Amino acid sequence: MKIKHVWSIKEQATLLKRLSTLLEKGYTLNEALNFLYVNEKGKKKDDLNICLSQLTAGYSLRKAFTILRFHRDVLSYLYFAEEHGDLEFALKEGSEILHKKITHLDQLFKILRYPIFLIITVFVILGFVQSVITPQFEQLYSSMNIESSFFSQFLLLIFSSLRWLATFVFMSFIVLVIYYFTSYKKKSSEEKMNIILKIPILKSFFVMIFSYFFALQLSNLLRGGMSIFESLKTFEKQRIMPFYQVEAKILIQKLKAGTGLHQIIYERDFYEKELSQVILHGQANGQLARELYMYSQFVIERLESKLNRITMVIQPTIYGFVGIIVLFVYLSMLLPMYKMMESI
Structure with a gap:
């Protein structure tokens, strides 16, 4: 599966921080990723869609982030x-x-x-x-x-x-x-x-x-x-x-x-x-x-x-x-x- 965007260390850190904050506020992992997907633009939006599809297929978040080369x-x-x-x-x-x-x-x-x-x-x-x-x-x-x-x-x-x-x-x-x-x-x-x-x-x-x-x-x-x-x-x-x-x-x-x-x-x-x-x-x-x-x-x-x-x-x-x-x-x-x- 080909990713659309190479995530920098700063972008990875920001995504992890936002996910942890949403989980802390009671979101499920799917809900948190969907929320970030809706509010994202460009190639990162496509990559978050890959994450969601991986989770839907039963794979772990680690597997999804491995594809994104985190x-x-x-x-x-x-x-x-x-x-x-x-x-x-x-x-x-x-x-x-x-x-x-x-x-x-x-x-x-x-x-x-x-x-x-x-x-x-x-x-x-x-x-x-x-x-x-x-x-x-x-x-x-x-x-x-x-x-x-x-x-x-x-x-x-x-x-x-x-x-x-x-x-x-x-x-x-x-x-x-x-x-x-x-x-x-x-x-x-x-x-x-x-x-x-x-x-x-x-x-x-x-x-x-x-x-x-x-x-x-x-x-x-x-x-x-x-x-x-x-x-x-x-x-x-x-x-x-x-x-x-x-x-x-x-x-x-x-x-x-x-x-x-x-x-x-x-x-x-x-x-x-x-x-x-x-x-x-x-x-x-x-x-x-x-x-x-x-x-x-x-x-x-x-x-x-x-x-x-x-x-x-x-x-x-x-x-x-x-x-x-x-x-x-x-x-x-x-x-x-x-x-x-x-x-x-």
């Missing part, structure tokens, strides 16, 4: 909603996650847009200085029998180093792209995650994301009346996120061997150690579902705070780098003139 996070939330029965919660949570993605990407784009323009401009000027102006000064030095100063030679060395650095960064990017398509994509989900966890910058983010998603969905399944074992079986059955499918299989095997869930989670490198303590405490007081949900909210808040701190550091760092390069370019043009004036 974000994988949305599909995973809907999969677990089919198991625990709280569709309104899944739509609301999925909408919030997508909105957070949009917010952080927009923030990062605004922060990097002007500095990246400055860096490109500076490197163009740097190339011009090194290929045109510097050779002229060297030729002038030679004709006037003037020896270049140590600082001038130092600046030339820096410019040469920056050129090689830019070349190295570009070549490294090409190598990473080739590695991704020829090797990384062919690895199993667990092998991919193990590679990611070896990268210090990415490790903390992914561990927080894994812990958040696992805790949130396990909480929802437990609230829906499932046992831990049944919940992990639900993780194992899904095909949307292969990592959790493989991970659930390993957790189930260890549970069958008699190891407690908190101990298993503690020994796995993919989760925060605090998650193990939350599980132990929740099982002890009989409120595991509630404590997992609260923990998941704390994790997403910490993750958001961490992303905000990093984005706020990026811009001043880039500005500082650009400022230093501009200073070096200025000195490389100014100092030779002073040198010649002293020799006259």
